[in-house]
Amino acid sequence: MTKLHIGTLALASALALPAQAQTEVQWWHSMGGALGEWVNDLAKDFNASQKDYKIVPTFKGSYDESMTAAIAAFRAGNAPHILQVFEVGTATMMASKNAIVPVGEVMKKAGVTFDPNAYVPAVAGYYTAPNGQMLSFPFNSSTTVFHYNKDAFKAAGLDPEKPPTTWPEVALAAAKLKTSGHKCPFTTSWVSWTQLESFSAWHNTEFATKGNGMRGIDARLTFNSPLHVRHIENLANMAKNGLFVYKGRGNAADATFVSGECAMVTGSSALYGNVKRNAKFASGIGALPYYPDVPGTPQNTVIGGASLWVMSGKKEADYKGVAQFFAFLSRPEEAAKSHQRTGYLPLTKASYELTEKSNFYKHNPGTDVSVTQMIRKTTDKSRGIRLGNFVQIRTINDEELEQVWAGKKSAKEALDTAVKRGNEQLERFEKANKS
């Protein structure tokens, strides 16, 4: 009898030990394809570097799909620990104060060293509350750049090493590409982001009042100013002459660049990974074009991409794991590796310097364009755009601009309507979140 007792006790204790060893931290993200592999590698490396916590990344679909899933899960009481939310969802997350735990607080409670100043200002500033506390972890930030097909340039008689830097130059290059037989000289993805939001910051002009919404939720839209109307009119003319071909909402146009169908595209810097892997032509990256006669341009562009939010209602021990994971991601070598692999911006100033010192930018020309566009000092008008109901506002802009490209509305009409409809969304957000 005693032998059986001792034996059972020994077995039980042997089984009990592994069960206490690792705390699981659930991470829901929207990175598919090559970026999904990057996420899985990050989790693998972190899990291998220590024994207390295990990060479990789960792909939950596109950005809005995973946000919807997380909201439903939160209401049911089983939200993940970490949720990747795209930049347009920031205001919604910020307004849901009881659903999230600010990153600054998570790091402090866990006792992990955390210096908000180590992060690239244009990036971290976007995810910081007016009182200076960092709310979410700036995981993958991209910005708007200009991708172009070097082979198509050569065939059209343009210098492949000199991408157009101003919008008039883009129109000229497009005309040359068209005469050389190219059916789609110029297109754009994320129309609202590239042609209205980033365009505004690049030209040091406001997209919305109150510093583009950074200073209060009573901001209202201002992107129907004469400069914006002028730009959309130019694009509309280009569309009429077949120089600008609309290829759909979101990033539907990206595929047309990678396939070689369209020669120039304004889009995310994170398209770089896809282009490097799949494009069968030499490609280059230039800065976002601007209008040289506007004072204060080029200023800086706005970020895209997403950040990591920490959901509330979890155990204290779990948050320690989250804090350690964020600290791991912020290590200079880790952040530099991620930046070089994906085309997303470097997380910290240290990772940027590390990448520069390793001559990465020299060997991969164009990869530093996104960084130089963002590392500039920001002004009050260019720090970033943070508006409520931003998802709807982007869709409204998509819809109104489609009417312009189809020739059904003038630029001024469309922008005025978009501002009116967008302001209704902002009013509703303000009313629903007055606290």
Add this chain to the structure above:
Amino acid sequence: MEKRVLFRSAWLPWLLIAPQMTIILVFFFWPAGQALHQSVLQQDAFGTTAAVFVGLENFRQLFSDPTYLASFKTTAVFSLLVASLGLLIALLLAVMANRVVRGAPVYKTLLIWPYAVAPVVAGVLWLMMFASPYGVVAYALQQMGLPWDHLLNANHAMALIVMAAVWKQISYNFLFFLAGLQSIPHSMIEAATIDGATPWKRFWSIVFPLLSPTTFFLLVINVVYAFFDTFAIVDAVTHGGPGKETAILVYKVYYDGFKAQDMGGSAAQSVVLMIIVIALTVVQFKYVEKKVNY
């Protein structure tokens, strides 16, 4: 001729329909009740702050939104096209398939297959055929001189989603029409032929009236399909664009609820949609059923 079954016990009929009733209660009445409840509330996305009772505010906002009112017209056009095309083409195919003697099972299988395809898959399928740069049909159309552009041309976009929606539904309608046709007694058709009726006359005076129960049933089903089950196609193909030209009512419900996180507004829209479809069904039963010969 109406069939009536007589039950002697008081509780057996209830027990027999209980499983079906449970399913209807759980999957229709309960969510519908929740939608009604949510439509008079305004809540934030995560539900962490208490929901505020706003009465009919959500409904008022809906009806003062010009894009919502435009959506009614879009939905009406879309449903009309889908229901009528679906029924006409399926009827034609059923009549033709009914006459085939050799290889009939092959034709029938091929015509019924598309029903097994999920709506979103059907949408993507048609999108692939028509979308440039990889769209075979789009390329062919452009070679023939037709500038196909479903991204910017509202009519092209509408045509594309109608095609995808109809393609899927034809199989379902075909199945029922074929069964209906085969249940028509041959003796009647032979009698009409002997009396010298042309095929055209035979069809309209004998076949079609005897097919009317099936047609009526399919009309109701097709209208409900066009209103509700087609949102996946719209989402996969046009996202309601260009502009808002293909944003049918049910797409707007999905968008406002799941993308814009506006639960109250979305619930209000589903309530309106439910009322519309109930009204349409009631109208159909009251007026069209009179013309059906059982």
